[in-house]
Every structure is written in C-alpha cells, then in structure tokens.
Amino acid sequence: MPDGTQKKPSRIQQRNRHLILDAALDVFSAHGYRGATLDQIAEAAGLSKPNILYYFSGKEEIHVTLLSQLMETWLDPLVEMDADGDPMTELLGYVNRKLDMARDLPRQSRLFAGEILQGAPRMHPHLMADLKPLFDEKCSVIQGWVDAGKLAPVDPGHLIFSIWSTTQHYADFDAQVRVLSSGDTMDGARKHLNTLFERLLAP
Amino acid sequence: MPDGTQKKPSRIQQRNRHLILDAALDVFSAHGYRGATLDQIAEAAGLSKPNILYYFSGKEEIHVTLLSQLMETWLDPLVEMDADGDPMTELLGYVNRKLDMARDLPRQSRLFAGEILQGAPRMHPHLMADLKPLFDEKCSVIQGWVDAGKLAPVDPGHLIFSIWSTTQHYADFDAQVRVLSSGDTMDGARKHLNTLFERLLAP
DNA sequence: TCACTTTTTGACCAATTGGTAAAGACACGA
DNA sequence: TCGTGTCTTTACCAATTGGTCAAAAAGTGA
Known part of the structure; x- marks a missing residue:
C-alpha cells in the first residue's frame, strides 16, 4: 500500500x-x-x-478526504471578506463569489449539503474547528460595520445564513430550479440577489 | 394483502x-x-x-407515498397566497408560513430537500404536474402586483426561490445552524427575514 | 539484463438488504 | 363454537456491498 x-x-x-x-x-x-x-x-x-x-x-476515508478538501474551498470566499474594505462592496462581493461557486462547483455544493442534511455525522468536528471560529469572527466584523452606521441594522449571523441559502439554492436545488425556470437562470439570479442584499443593507 | x-x-x-x-x-x-x-x-x-x-x-412505494403526501402540505402555503389581498401582507404572510413549516415539519423539509438534491428521481413528475403550474400562476400574480406599482420591481421566480431557500435553510441545514448559533434561532430568523423581504419589496 | 518495488487484478468473503413463502395467530359474524 | 378472512411471524432467499488476499504485472534503477 x-x-x-x-x-x-x-x-x-x-x-x-x-x-x-x-x-x-x-x-x-x-x-x-x-x-x-x-x-x-x-x-x-x-x-x-x-x-x-x-x-x-475504505469508502469512509474517501468521503472524509473529499469533505476535508471541500472545507477549504468552501471557507475561502468568506475569508476574503475584508474588515477594512467598504462594507457594501465586501458583502456584495461575498454574495457574488458564493454565486460563482454555486455555478462552477455544484457537485461540491451538493456534497456539502447532503452531509449537513443528514446531521453532519462526518463533518461535525470540522464545522466546530474551522467554520465556527471564522463565522464568529466575520459576525463581529459585520456587527462592527453596523455599529459604525455603515450598514442598516442587521443580525450578522442570519445575514450570513441568508447569503448561504440563497446562493447555494441554485446548486443544491438545481433539479427543481430547472423544472421551474427557463434559460438564463444564473444571470437573473445574480441581478436579483444583488438587489436583495443591497436593499437590505443600505443604511 | x-x-x-x-x-x-x-x-x-x-x-x-x-x-x-x-x-x-x-x-x-x-x-x-x-x-x-x-x-x-x-x-x-x-x-x-x-x-x-x-x-x-416495497421500499419504493413507501417513499413515493410519503413524497405524494408531502406535495400537498408543501404547496398549501403558496396556494393560500391571495391575488386580491395586499401584496406586502400576502408575501410576508407566505414567508412566515414557510418559516412555521421549517420549524414544525423539519423532517418533511429534509425529505423533500434530499429528494431534490439527488435530482428528484422519484418526484420529477410531481414537480411538473403540481408545482410548476402553481409556481407559474403565482409568478403572474406577483408580476401583476409589480406592474401595478404595489411592489418594488422584482423577478417573481427568483423572489420565490429566495423565500424557499431562506426559510427552509433553518430545517435543512439545522445541523450547521445549531453549531453556529445559540438559543433563540427561530425568533431571530423571523425578525431578520421579515426585514429582508420588507426592504426588498417596499415600492 | 536483473533484482526489487510499486501497482493491478481475479477470486473470494461475510454481512447486509430487499423481498418471499407459508404456516400460524387473531378477529368476528353466524 | 366454528369457519372465514385479516393480520403476523418464522424461516428463508438471492443479490448487493464493503472489503481481503495472494499472485501476477508493470515499472524502475543499476
């Protein structure tokens, strides 16, 4: 071996x-x-x-390897969000990067979704060790922006949940999306989500 | 038998x-x-x-039975959205009903999510036959509201996707949500989503 | 070419899984 | 009480699945 x-x-x-x-x-x-x-x-x-x-x-080692690799890719766009940048630019940039990932890496998105859907049996440690601290840090950053009056008052945690869910939806629920819409889904999605979060966050 | x-x-x-x-x-x-x-x-x-x-x-018949029953429950809140009601009230009402379902029927939400995630192999006919016509109808209703100037211009299809994804997220990704947040998740979620869609849709 | 290591394969398990057959237990009206 | 149809169980398959093992094949450097 x-x-x-x-x-x-x-x-x-x-x-x-x-x-x-x-x-x-x-x-x-x-x-x-x-x-x-x-x-x-x-x-x-x-x-x-x-x-x-x-x-x-064994089978499990393959799965775990995949999940570990995925974690990095997954956190990357959030890591890039810069506390010193312009809040609206940073957040909309994050939204668009997540949407890029849903478009370009749908398999990864579905792998992740499937694991979480079943209670994250193999990923729970990774979530605690890698995702949680980053999430908390970025929540503080966003809270700082809100406190500085640069964003409309918003709950940072739920904001991030909204960004995750709306963007990943196009990868995870692709089968449904395809039944319901015709043609240029991604373009429309991008326009819609930019409007949505701009309107939510404008002070 | x-x-x-x-x-x-x-x-x-x-x-x-x-x-x-x-x-x-x-x-x-x-x-x-x-x-x-x-x-x-x-x-x-x-x-x-x-x-x-x-x-x-057999196993499959149990699954299919479950999925069929689920379809009704799932479409119900959308059916209730009334073309003659006040647009903002109707849409926020829909958001809150979906959030109720995520809270009260998480197993159903996850069953549905799992089926779609894997390409809806057993549900595709149902989606075409039941979901699609309703979806199209409600899109027209929303478009009518927009055209009448009662809502900010918005793509009705993507709006519905946003409502689905943000609300169901709390059931489908519960394992992740629980790692990241403490305590009163649902209350915060409701406040946040009401703000989000109110700000998006206010003319 | 030869010795040695890495890679690949065919044959094979033991456990699990969806499903069946047939006999038995049970309910209930006459 | 009996007989008939409904319900339940015991004992069993055949197929699939994750995984093993020893031997063959293919590289590789000297």
Whole structure:
C-alpha cells in the first residue's frame, strides 16, 4: 500500500488518487454517502475496486478526504471578506463569489449539503474547528460595520445564513430550479440577489 | 394483502399504515432513500419487516407515498397566497408560513430537500404536474402586483426561490445552524427575514 | 539484463438488504 | 363454537456491498 508517511507520492499515485476523488465526488454528490457504492466509484474512475482500496483504506476515508478538501474551498470566499474594505462592496462581493461557486462547483455544493442534511455525522468536528471560529469572527466584523452606521441594522449571523441559502439554492436545488425556470437562470439570479442584499443593507 | 381497490381500510390498517409512514419519514429524512433500510423502518414502527411489506409493496412505494403526501402540505402555503389581498401582507404572510413549516415539519423539509438534491428521481413528475403550474400562476400574480406599482420591481421566480431557500435553510441545514448559533434561532430568523423581504419589496 | 518495488487484478468473503413463502395467530359474524 | 378472512411471524432467499488476499504485472534503477 502507498505509505502515507512518505514524502514523495509517485506520479502514478497522484494521478490515481485524483481520479478516484473526482469520480467519488460525482458519485457521492449524486447519491449521498450511503447511496454511493465502491463499484460505482471504481467504474467512474476507470479503476478496479481492489485498486481503489489500494489508494484509500475504505469508502469512509474517501468521503472524509473529499469533505476535508471541500472545507477549504468552501471557507475561502468568506475569508476574503475584508474588515477594512467598504462594507457594501465586501458583502456584495461575498454574495457574488458564493454565486460563482454555486455555478462552477455544484457537485461540491451538493456534497456539502447532503452531509449537513443528514446531521453532519462526518463533518461535525470540522464545522466546530474551522467554520465556527471564522463565522464568529466575520459576525463581529459585520456587527462592527453596523455599529459604525455603515450598514442598516442587521443580525450578522442570519445575514450570513441568508447569503448561504440563497446562493447555494441554485446548486443544491438545481433539479427543481430547472423544472421551474427557463434559460438564463444564473444571470437573473445574480441581478436579483444583488438587489436583495443591497436593499437590505443600505443604511 | 390489503386490497387497495377496496373502500374501507380497517381500523388496524389505518393505524399500521400511519405507523409505518411516520417511522419511514423519520428514517428517510435522516438517512436518505438509499441510506434507509426496511429493518430500520420496521423497528421504528414497532412492526416486523414482513409485516411492513404486507401493507406496502416495497421500499419504493413507501417513499413515493410519503413524497405524494408531502406535495400537498408543501404547496398549501403558496396556494393560500391571495391575488386580491395586499401584496406586502400576502408575501410576508407566505414567508412566515414557510418559516412555521421549517420549524414544525423539519423532517418533511429534509425529505423533500434530499429528494431534490439527488435530482428528484422519484418526484420529477410531481414537480411538473403540481408545482410548476402553481409556481407559474403565482409568478403572474406577483408580476401583476409589480406592474401595478404595489411592489418594488422584482423577478417573481427568483423572489420565490429566495423565500424557499431562506426559510427552509433553518430545517435543512439545522445541523450547521445549531453549531453556529445559540438559543433563540427561530425568533431571530423571523425578525431578520421579515426585514429582508420588507426592504426588498417596499415600492 | 536483473533484482526489487510499486501497482493491478481475479477470486473470494461475510454481512447486509430487499423481498418471499407459508404456516400460524387473531378477529368476528353466524 | 366454528369457519372465514385479516393480520403476523418464522424461516428463508438471492443479490448487493464493503472489503481481503495472494499472485501476477508493470515499472524502475543499476
């Protein structure tokens, strides 16, 4: 088995681990943890099942690896929100970055949503360790902006929830959105959400 | 087996079908379709597995029954939105009714979310047949309000998406919300969402 | 080329899962 | 009380699933 403690993963190891994780993202995001099978992942990756288990110790390790990687990507746009910038610009920028992610990384969004939906059994520690402190910090920043009169009074926590829910909706509920709307969904969504949060936040 | 074509389901049939559906709602909403097992449902219902299959022809029929029942409940608050009422009152009323549902029926919300998240494999027909016409109708109503100058210009479809996403977020992402907030979440949510939509929609 | 390591595979489990068959327990009107 | 239809259980499948193992194949450096 590939020794995790060694420094240099071979070219082949890098390629195959990447193939597996990408295939697993497809399968897990489409069917959920329990609904995904190693056979499906193996076929999507173009490898045999035992070969997959040569690179990962089991189904759960693949899932956890995916979730860990996801956490970084997920927090990134929020990290970028700058306490010293213009409040409205920063917040609308955050909204638009989240909307970009819903458009460009829908599989990741659905993987995350599925995990939370089922009570975050595998992600709870990550939420506590990584998300919570960042969330609290950014809430303080927003509260500071409100106190300085640069934003209309708003509950920072619920504001962030609103940004998350409205943007991720277009990835997570895509099947529903597609039934109900025709054509240029994302353009309309962007315009609508910018208006929504601008009107909410203008002092 | 209980003949579905007959008029009178016995007292026992009613009770047991109800027991099964309630247990299944627990299990399906917590683990998703594939993640739920008949044994779990049977145990939660306090019946044996073959006994469950005496009342339902299989796992899928239980799920579909649940989804069909859910559709009615789910559309109800939107049906109630009255074209002849005061636009702002009607829309805020809708927001608050959806928030009530997120608070009182989180299992149903999660069952629905899980189904959509996985591409609505079993619900797509229902969405087309029931949800779509209602959605279109209410979009027209809202557009009428906008045209009459009673609301700020807004895209009706995306407005409805925003209402759905922000309210259901508190049920579907409950695990995350609970990590991040303390105590009186629902009260704060209600105040925040009323402000948000009032500010968006005030002409 | 050869020895040695890394990668891949085919054959195989044990456990779980959705589902069945048939016998038994129960309810209830005559 | 009996007989008939409703309900429940015991015992069982066949298929799927996550995972193992030893051996074969493919690289790799000298």
